[in-house]
Amino acid sequence: MEFTMHEYLRLINNDELNKANEYRIENIPTKLYKYIGLNDVPECSYNCSFEKLNECKLDSLKNNELWLSTCQNFNDPFELKTLFIDEDIIIKNKYPIELVNQLKDSYYNGFLIGCFTTNLTNNMPMWAHYASNHTGFCVEYKINKPKFFYPISYELTRAPANTLCMKSLYLIRKYMNNTITDKEKKDLNFYNSLLFHNSIIKNKSWEYENEYRLLYSKEFTEKFVNVSANGVLLGNNVIGIETTGIYLGISCEKYKDRLIEIGSELGVDVYQMYFDDKSETYELSFKKEV
Numbered sequence: 001m002e003f004t005m006h007e008y009l010r011l012i013n014n015d016e017l018n019k020a021n022e023y024r025i026e027n028i029p030t031k032l033y034k035y036i037g038l039n040d041v042p043e044c045s046y047n048c049s050f051e052k053l054n055e056c057k058l059d060s061l062k063n064n065e066l067w068l069s070t071c072q073n074f075n076d077p078f079e080l081k082t083l084f085i086d087e088d089i090i091i092k093n094k095y096p097i098e099l100v101n102q103l104k105d106s107y108y109n110g111f112l113i114g115c116f117t118t119n120l121t122n123n124m125p126m127w128a129h130y131a132s133n134h135t136g137f138c139v140e141y142k143i144n145k146p147k148f149f150y151p152i153s154y155e156l157t158r159a160p161a162n163t164l165c166m167k168s169l170y171l172i173r174k175y176m177n178n179t180i181t182d183k184e185k186k187d188l189n190f191y192n193s194l195l196f197h198n199s200i201i202k203n204k205s206w207e208y209e210n211e212y213r214l215l216y217s218k219e220f221t222e223k224f225v226n227v228s229a230n231g232v233l234l235g236n237n238v239i240g241i242e243t244t245g246i247y248l249g250i251s252c253e254k255y256k257d258r259l260i261e262i263g264s265e266l267g268v269d270v271y272q273m274y275f276d277d278k279s280e281t282y283e284l285s286f287k288k289e290v
Contacts, residue, residue: 003027028146032116035130068112083161114214144242188271
């Protein structure tokens with residue numbers, strides 16, 4: 001069955017969380033792509049921070065590691081803004097607004113994020129925005145653990161979360177006091193799922209990205225590695241991905257030889273992107289580097 005976001009969200013809204021999860025996992029693509037930007041390094045005689053950052057990105061590729069970011073480190077300040085709270089309604093119902101905000105923050109700050117896409121050849125903005133105007137590169141990954149991946153839903157409007165947050169707080173209190181019923185536990189799981197899925201909804205203006213998001217528990221990660229305020233490097237084997245190809249941007253020159261060398265060390269093919277001037281479309285093409 002071909003995946004549709006409508007069906008996935010329908011299952012969630014019908015409180016069929018297990019079915020929704022199975023449906024999502026079964027339909028995660030077997031391969032996804034991640035664009036990597038490289039800074040333009042100025043001529044300087046001192047230890048250049050731009051070049052150091054580039055080297056970190058190349059080293060992580062070579063070492064089979066991936067940077068997962070915290071939501072605070074995202075370039076879009078409107079991330080995780082899908083749900084909104086009307087403080088007047090919260091206060092009117094005698095709920096402490098600070099607890100509601102803490103509840104929201106606990107979900108927003110509870111995981112690390114990696115962003116991927118299905119687009120490689122037919123999306124000029126991705127190469128421009130995320131691969132430094134075609135001077136960077138794109139990595140192809142085989143997805144071995146699809147359970148960590150979620151397709152992004154692109155929406156025109158935001159949704160009120162007053163009732164959702166108040167109901168969640170009420171049941172959390174019952175859970176902590178050990179007075180919650182089995183039915184209420186099920187309801188709480190459902191509300192938790194709705195809050196969690198705020199992390200995979202973005203404004204419709206981002207739809208061109210066709211994003212799939214890797215969400216990895218920060219709590220689990222912190223058991224074996226220190227997570228900074230910006231994020232953390234994790235091994236590809238831990239998060240269930242495998243490098244299967246490297247694609248060089250049309251204007252990727254300075255680090256081209258280094259990327260070809262890394263590809264050789266990893267045992268994966270390296271491709272050069274190019275634009276076919278004879279083509280009627282704006283789609284990019286690629287050829288294998290030898």
